[in-house]
Amino acid sequence: MILDSLLPAAASSYAADIDTLFDVITLLVGIPFLISCYLFFAFILRFKAKEGHKAMYITGTEHKYMKWIHRAHIPILTFDLVIVVMAVQVWYDVKQDLPEMESEVRVIAQQWAWTFVHPGADNVQGTADDITKINELHVSIDKLYHFKLESRDVLHNFSVPVFRLKQDAVPGRVITGWFEPVIAGEFDIQCAEICGIGHGLMPARIHISSASEHAAWVQRESAAALAQTHSPFTGVGTGPANVKPELQLVTR
């Protein structure tokens, strides 16, 4: 639909579903909206005051008038129902359901930077070859990722518009979600929850590359990570809420 041109590129497996939902809602609320507008303006123009003409006396309890209001509820309720069903379906797929993962990244928000911990060549989190990047998330196309979202200080929001993905990072919680990139490219990651004066200065980038390019990147970076002796966390942020041991406890 023409409305899709308003939206950013659809780069995740579920972006198209959300866009479809957007289109359906536009259609379903657009129709009643246009009809209401038509009646509204038609009534204003049709019933302008004329000299010597008295208005009708309608109490609004007469069945012949009231039935029009009541009948209007049938389409509205039907449209509502369609929207609810579709919305819940999309919501379930994106937020509640957790498909089998192929790789896992950790996303750690803090004032005012993103830390992304990618698994190394072994594709396992929490090992020495993990690749820690600041404000850069590298993922491979057509691979299903889980992300574990944490915050070190205040609320942040991990928002990737091209994925249609958004989730608050809440301190004290580890929130799991998933995405599967479907097109390659480099896109914005925004922080979508106000997090202090640097809220506007938290841009990160997501790099989606083909499987082979991504594998090459992982090889290169995890070798470099292994070469360094310190743990992935040292040097990342010295904020008041230093990395707590609890945060390591990310498995259920």
Added chain:
Amino acid sequence: MSDDHAAHGDSHYVKIWAYLLVFLIISFVGPMLEIQWLTLVTAFGIAGIKAYLVVVNFMHINAAPRFVTYAVTTTLVFMLLFFAGAAPDVMQSSGTNWIKPAWIEAERAYEAGEVSGGGHGEAAGHGDEHGDGHEEAAGAHH
């Protein structure tokens, strides 16, 4: 302003007060049996009864128009609603696709007997005892 309740003499109120005291004693003695469900029943069930006695006999809610009762109950229902809406997040230490690691750890430490709240330990989140627990206030050391 008065209607039916004016008919009562002072003795009626003294009688209600005596009931209240009896219930108070029961709710106080109940927990001493150290049966948890009984504690809950005596503590909160009796609180409900006492509140009802006060609201009906002292506050004369029945003498006020019916909508007063409705307004008060509506508020109570809204509060339950608030509880029901917020509890799945605040009361739980884990849910669909999220966990609160600190709460889970604190609960584990408590279950394992590593910490107790007998003294005035730090926040539940840390679970680490301050160490200078007081004997007078203990009572709950395992």
Added chain:
Amino acid sequence: MAESIPVGHGADHADHGDHGHHEMSFTEKYVFPLDHKMIAMQYMFTGMFMAIIGGFFAYVFRMQLAFPGIEVPGFGVVTPAAYNSLVTNHGTIMIFWVAMPVLIAAFGNYLIPLMIGADDMVFPKINRLSYQVFLVSAFVILGAFFVEGGAFGGAWTAYPPLSTKAEYNLSGLGSTMWITAVFLEFVAFLLGGINFITTAMNSRAPGMKMWDIPMVVWMIVIASILFMLSVGPLLAGGIMMIFDQNLGTAFFDPDRGGDPILWQHLFWFFGHPEVYVVLLPAVGIVADVITTFSRKKLFGYKTVLYTAIGTGVLSFTVWAHHQFIAGIDPRMANVFTVTTLLISVPIAEMLFVYIATLYGGSITLTTPMLWALAFIFEFLIGGVTGIFLGASGNDIFMHDTYFVLAHFHYTFYPIAIIGTFAGFTYWFPKMFGKMMNEGLGKLHFWLTILTFNGIFLPLFVLGAAGQHRRIYDFQNYPELAQPWMQDIRQFATICLCVMLGAQLIFFYNVIKSWMSGPASGKNPWRANTLEWTAASPPPHGNWPEGLPNVYRGPYEYSHPDREEDYWPQNEPA
């Protein structure tokens, strides 16, 4: 008027007959008044003053968005910290210090006693106290701009831990002042709310039954009830937040056993009904205006009333749709999606009823009528765009984008600005005894409406493109720094400047009409409700000659048995 015979209270009247004749000093009359009309004016003009401040904030941060880094005329360079506090206080002020005082307190105070045929509020002293607490709260929120660290900048929702820890928000005193001001403001409105509810319930003129109460009075009362029943948790939360900030408790601190999500629930449990608290009075004003100027009975008086009550009750069940992606359990989102979309049913019914009221009318497009019609149209846009956000699946993408921002401005702007202008221009003759200039009024109307749509319609487009709120400079985000987006931002900002400028016409019109407008007489609009039977402006005591009695409903326009097309409520059959 001859029909204003005091019945049943003759004895009272003799006792209290000295109302209007009591000589009062200047302070007694204007600074510490007990008269509901003067308190209403205090609220009205304080609210308008705060609106100017809120508008100025909007001007400053819109300038920054359109022309990043420029020295904004009248303010200077906007730093990120300044941007955050401007955005935060724009939201807080516009809702709590403009919409609430003007729509509920000012119109409530002015209209309730006049419309129900009483000589004052039932608790004049509590009424006065309410305004004084409100005034203090206004000083506190504005004072925060002059303390060390500046005003609070953590958004009007004040999510902890950002709002509770000075090391995160860098404005410790400012955030305490913010929550204190909000707390005081709520206390003021609790005091006011008691007054509105009890006055309307108890002090109606003899003969005024439930269904004879003008809609605006009903709506203000329902709004006050909603407010009183929903604000409690947030008052409790406010105390907890003040303790967290200053005493070192940890209610919302996850590091020490608290939970930040708890605040969100406490806040939005109030925050969502709050939308309806300000909506309903505006809806009531619109009901009175469109019936008067289409000379029609309100289409289904009870229908409007039931939809308002239904909306009010439902509004307590939907609050977590503000938190869909804020870390609440995803299962809960399904419940709240259903309840949220259900609210579309009563609201749609209400708007249909208003549109149906126009049917068969005899419509005169005066300035107040234009505002009322604009309210219906703009609120319709606000309503339908809300569906996008209430649907949880779509909200994953839309949440906290400019789509949300545009949506709630399409609801709050009609409510707080358009509704207020409708009411103010409609009751101006009663308040000041003078007619407003129609030409200037219409010029002001068209400029305001066109620029309003010019500001916010494009923002829907930006929101759909993924632009997030509360970011002070989009140049840091390559996808948001595209030239076409910057053009839209500049267009919106220019529209805003024109709109703010257009308000000068309004103030000029008010002052000029007040000074030298034509006298209005008692009932310039030939309306039915009781306030039009009092003198313009009504003296202290409203009807010194005796309080009116009521014989019929408020919307008996164009009754077939009558030659005239209106039938005042106090005219005996």
Added chain:
Amino acid sequence: MSRPIATTRSMAGIPTARLAVWWIIASEIAIFGGVLGSYLMHRLAHGIWADYAANTNEWLGLTNTFILLTSSLAAVLAHQAAERGDGKRAANLLYATCAGGLAFLCVKAYEWNYEISHGMTITSNTFWSFYYTAAGIHALHVIAGCILMLFVAQTAKRNEELHRVEIIGVYWHFVDVVWIFLFPLLYIAK
């Protein structure tokens, strides 16, 4: 200044002041509901809170409940006296109620003093934060009630404004009811 006629009407079938106090109570329920609801969520979530709660002194809680219940009795008897037009007795009973409130606050002060001096302060942990906040908000209501009651007693003594005795009584009973729930929540349930 004379009172508006509006205050003398009662279309809803209930005197205005009584109507107002019920609405105040409704909104107060929401305030306490917010605090206690939040407390309950934590209380049910953390097993350790039962241990914390064990530190509260249930004997003092019992004493305070007894004091409040008895002061409520005095308040309702004052209302009865006012109803009979006996302003003097009503005023005396209101003073007795006030004395009850004062005794309540004294016990509270002793209790808090003991707890704070033994290291259980409002910042110790979230349980104690809730403990002091909930009881503190309640204590503020007690103080406000006492002050208002003194004013009411002053006028009642002169046999004026006797209807106010009932209003302040209803408010006082509500404060009592809140304590009836605070007592098991903070002291009994362990």
